[in-house]
Amino acid sequence: MSQPFLKVEGLKKVFPGVEGGAGVTVFEDIHFGFEKGEFVCIIGHSGCGKSTILNVLAGLDSASAGNVFMNGREVSGPSLDRGVVFQSHALMPWLTVNQNVAFAVTSRWPEWSRERVHAQCSKYLELVGLGHALNKKPHQLSGGMKQRVGIARAFAIEPKMLLMDEPFGALDALTRGVIQDELVRICSATQQTVFMITHDVDEAILLADKIVLMSNGPQAKIAEIVENPLARPRMRAIIHHEPDFYPLRNHLVDFLVTRSKRIAEGHLPDDYDPMHPPLVRPVAADEPRVAAVG
Amino acid sequence: MPLSLNVRAVIVSLIFLVAFIGLWHLGTLPDEAKKAYADPAYAALMGGATPAKSGIPSPGMVWHTAVTNLSNPFYNNGPNDKGVGLQLGYSLGRVLIGFFLAILIGVPLGFVIGMSPLMRKALNPYIQIMKPISPLAWMPLALYTIKDASFSSIFVIFISSIWPILINTAHGVSSVRQDWLNVARTLEVNPIRTAFRVILPAAAPTILTGMRISMGIAWLVIVAAEMLVGGTGIGYYVWNAWNNLDLSNVIFAIFVIGAVGMLLDMILGVVAKLVTYQE
Numbered sequence: 001m002s003q004p005f006l007k008v009e010g011l012k013k014v015f016p017g018v019e020g021g022a023g024v025t026v027f028e029d030i031h032f033g034f035e036k037g038e039f040v041c042i043i044g045h046s047g048c049g050k051s052t053i054l055n056v057l058a059g060l061d062s063a064s065a066g067n068v069f070m071n072g073r074e075v076s077g078p079s080l081d082r083g084v085v086f087q088s089h090a091l092m093p094w095l096t097v098n099q100n101v102a103f104a105v106t107s108r109w110p111e112w113s114r115e116r117v118h119a120q121c122s123k124y125l126e127l128v129g130l131g132h133a134l135n136k137k138p139h140q141l142s143g144g145m146k147q148r149v150g151i152a153r154a155f156a157i158e159p160k161m162l163l164m165d166e167p168f169g170a171l172d173a174l175t176r177g178v179i180q181d182e183l184v185r186i187c188s189a190t191q192q193t194v195f196m197i198t199h200d201v202d203e204a205i206l207l208a209d210k211i212v213l214m215s216n217g218p219q220a221k222i223a224e225i226v227e228n229p230l231a232r233p234r235m236r237a238i239i240h241h242e243p244d245f246y247p248l249r250n251h252l253v254d255f256l257v258t259r260s261k262r263i264a265e266g267h268l269p270d271d272y273d274p275m276h277p278p279l280v281r282p283v284a285a286d287e288p289r290v291a292a293v294g
Numbered sequence: 295m296p297l298s299l300n301v302r303a304v305i306v307s308l309i310f311l312v313a314f315i316g317l318w319h320l321g322t323l324p325d326e327a328k329k330a331y332a333d334p335a336y337a338a339l340m341g342g343a344t345p346a347k348s349g350i351p352s353p354g355m356v357w358h359t360a361v362t363n364l365s366n367p368f369y370n371n372g373p374n375d376k377g378v379g380l381q382l383g384y385s386l387g388r389v390l391i392g393f394f395l396a397i398l399i400g401v402p403l404g405f406v407i408g409m410s411p412l413m414r415k416a417l418n419p420y421i422q423i424m425k426p427i428s429p430l431a432w433m434p435l436a437l438y439t440i441k442d443a444s445f446s447s448i449f450v451i452f453i454s455s456i457w458p459i460l461i462n463t464a465h466g467v468s469s470v471r472q473d474w475l476n477v478a479r480t481l482e483v484n485p486i487r488t489a490f491r492v493i494l495p496a497a498a499p500t501i502l503t504g505m506r507i508s509m510g511i512a513w514l515v516i517v518a519a520e521m522l523v524g525g526t527g528i529g530y531y532v533w534n535a536w537n538n539l540d541l542s543n544v545i546f547a548i549f550v551i552g553a554v555g556m557l558l559d560m561i562l563g564v565v566a567k568l569v570t571y572q573e
Binding site: 058059060078079080082083084086088090092093094095103104107108137138139157 | 491
């Protein structure tokens with residue numbers, strides 16, 4: 001079997017206890033992988049360690065045990081191959097929109113001329129619909145516009161994988177919808193591989209090809225990996241008319257409301273194998289079927 | 295139509311100014327009774343001056359002194375008779391040299407302390423014990439080791455202005471948002487570029503605040519230092535005027551010191567505004 005593009009093996013994180021007390025194992029035995037060009041969302045309740053997993057993938061945090069491989073090479077420390085969109089946009093307030101993106105572009109390609117850097121910045125800022133705001137400072141922008149700059153900055157370095165930590169968590173529903181549509185458009189145009197944390201079931205259905213479900217922490221596990229039965233391109237305006245939409249949505253909501261807690265209490269299927277979490281594909285007029293294990 | 299707040303503030307300010315000068319003027323009117331009983335021989339001894347001259351000078355007299363001094367501020371008639379502009383120049387020169395030396399040492403050292411928890415803990419006791427020492431307490435040691443009054447004053451300015459710069463730089467650097475540092479890390483930006491492109495601009499407003507405090511202290515200290523070592527400078531100018539019992543020059547110098555101090559603070563205020571960012 002060939003190696004997947006991104007492979008996570010036996011990841012575990014222990015946070016040190018207070019004043020020498022026993023540490024808290026946030027998650028353990030995390031195994032999953034995905035292919036180039038896939039959009040993967042991870043869903044779970046607060047405290048299950050989603051952000052820590054993303055930070056380990058980004059190289060900003062280190063795991064207590066386990067390894068991450070991308071393209072067959074071990075991830076150790078941050079890299080320009082993995083672009084990160086931060087939850088709090090993390091724009092530098094003393095730089096203009098264009099300068100913020102240019103900071104990333106010149107870090108990626110230090111040898112580029114000023115014109116080439118500017119062209120690259122403009123291209124990606126226009127892609128997120130901010131071509132008119134190049135010379136504005138972040139404080140002059142709305143929350144949604146700031147997050148778009150963050151997305152443009154991450155895309156502009158053309159990373160092999162994009163990591164997004166709840167990028168739309170702080171936005172209102174309307175703005176979120178608009179930016180989600182843009183993200184769908186950009187990702188399908190660039191064939192970008194994305195790993196994203198979200199709390200929003202509908203967002204996951206719209207964006208993700210695979211949805212990783214995590215049980216509640218501590219000792220969180222990957223309960224299952226859900227394959228999105230809805231084919232790309234998924235359109236927000238019509239997606240909820242697809243026959244498979246509600247089975248998928250109900251499956252995810254059921255998981256978040258009841259099963260994630262029961263699994264944390266130890267109610268795992270007898271044949272549960274953390275190395276190969278069950279792969280599920282909820283479709284209409286049928287109970288969720290356990291598909292072939294990847 | 296009601297006047298704007300600024301206009302009303304200016305009017306109230308002017309009322310205070312007029313009241314202050316009026317009271318001052320009334321308080322320094324020549325005392326007729328004393329004049330009558332003054333011993334003519336004593337008056338002659340004092341150079342035939344009017345009795346009011348040896349008392350607190352009136353606003354008019356200080357104004358006259360100011361006009362005389364400012365009309366020719368840069369004359370030089372030997373060690374004890376230099377124009378006020380020249381003396382200010384000496385003081386400003388010492389303050390600026392000491393202040394820039396403090397920036398040169400304080401900012402990089404503050405960076406190290408801000409970035410390294412080990413260095414912060416290791417150096418903190420020294421900073422805490424050095425900070426409260428009156429800068430003038432260093433003067434004998436400085437005079438003995440440096441053996442030059444002017445450089446000793448510069449050293450005293452340096453030692454008094456380094457602490458706010460050092461402490462504010464360390465604080466500004468250590469409280470740079472982790473998000474911005476993470477951005478730099480994920481972009482594989484090297485530490486030098488991170489320091490200049492991320493940490494320095496992020497900490498600049500805090501560093502400038504430290505510089506403003508330092509400049510204020512330096513300007514306070516230079517007057518005292520120059521009174522102590524003598525020779526040149528606005529502090530010596532005050533002391534020299536006092537030795538000549540020339541109180542109107544003392545009062546004039548006090549106003550000049552205040553005005554220059556305000557000007558220095560305003561300049562740093564403008565610089566601070568340039569580096570301040572809005573989140």
